[in-house]
Amino acid sequence: MVARLAARGVSDATVLEVGGGVGAIDIELLKAGAREATVVELSEEYDGAAAELLAENSLRGRVARRHGDFVELERDVDPADVVVMHRVVCCYPDPELLVGAAAGHARRLLALSFPRDTWWVRIGWYTVDAWFRLVYRFASFVHPRERILGAAARMGFTPVHEHSGPLWHVAVLERR
Ligand SMILES: C[S@@+](CC[C@H](N)C(=O)[O-])C[C@H]1O[C@@H](n2cnc3c(N)ncnc32)[C@H](O)[C@@H]1O
Numbered sequence: 001m002v003a004r005l006a007a008r009g010v011s012d013a014t015v016l017e018v019g020g021g022v023g024a025i026d027i028e029l030l031k032a033g034a035r036e037a038t039v040v041e042l043s044e045e046y047d048g049a050a051a052e053l054l055a056e057n058s059l060r061g062r063v064a065r066r067h068g069d070f071v072e073l074e075r076d077v078d079p080a081d082v083v084v085m086h087r088v089v090c091c092y093p094d095p096e097l098l099v100g101a102a103a104g105h106a107r108r109l110l111a112l113s114f115p116r117d118t119w120w121v122r123i124g125w126y127t128v129d130a131w132f133r134l135v136y137r138f139a140s141f142v143h144p145r146e147r148i149l150g151a152a153a154r155m156g157f158t159p160v161h162e163h164s165g166p167l168w169h170v171a172v173l174e175r176r
Pocket of ligand 1: 018019020021022040041042043068069070071085086087088091098
């Protein structure tokens with residue numbers, strides 16, 4: 001994902017990473033030339049590890065972290081040149097809402113990764129999901145690629161790169 005974004009040009013770009021966890025993708029994009037990044041993340045529990053990673057990479061002060069549901073916060077979040085959601089769309093029940101909000105914040109590039117919608121991924125995914133729903137009260141979803149990319153298309157984004165691994169599909173999209 002980082003290599004594909006870098007190939008489209010991230011020099012001096014601003015980055016918004018939704019559901020960024022420790023912010024690993026931001027760090028790689030900053031190392032590839034991006035200027036600054038913001039992470040919007042539901043959980044505060046990543047903050048300690050995120051700060052350590054930034055210090056290790058001499059990037060302290062280049063990443064702002066905000067907490068909450070991006071769909072609820074989006075009006076208060078500035079747009080960025082590049083918006084990234086790595087393994088996040090599967091955490092949200094409504095892909096149109098989340099991807100639409102993310103695409104609405106992307107001036108130029110949008111990068112998404114999400115589980116492949118194949119029968120074998122669905123069987124494995126929803127077996128594990130049943131356990132997570134029961135034990136952790138946490139649900140996750142395999143949304144069809146068409147719904148995810150359709151939401152981005154309605155905001156003006158066209159795929160410029162896609163590839164699949166055994167589980168995850170990666171799409172990099174550019175504003176038309
Ligand atoms: C599977 S983790 C992936 C974390 C990181 N992107 C990575 O790949 O390591 C999904 C993350 O998205 C966050 N998340 C899910 N829905 C979100 C939302 N609506 N707004 C902000 N963060 C969200 C979760 O808190 C979680 O940290």
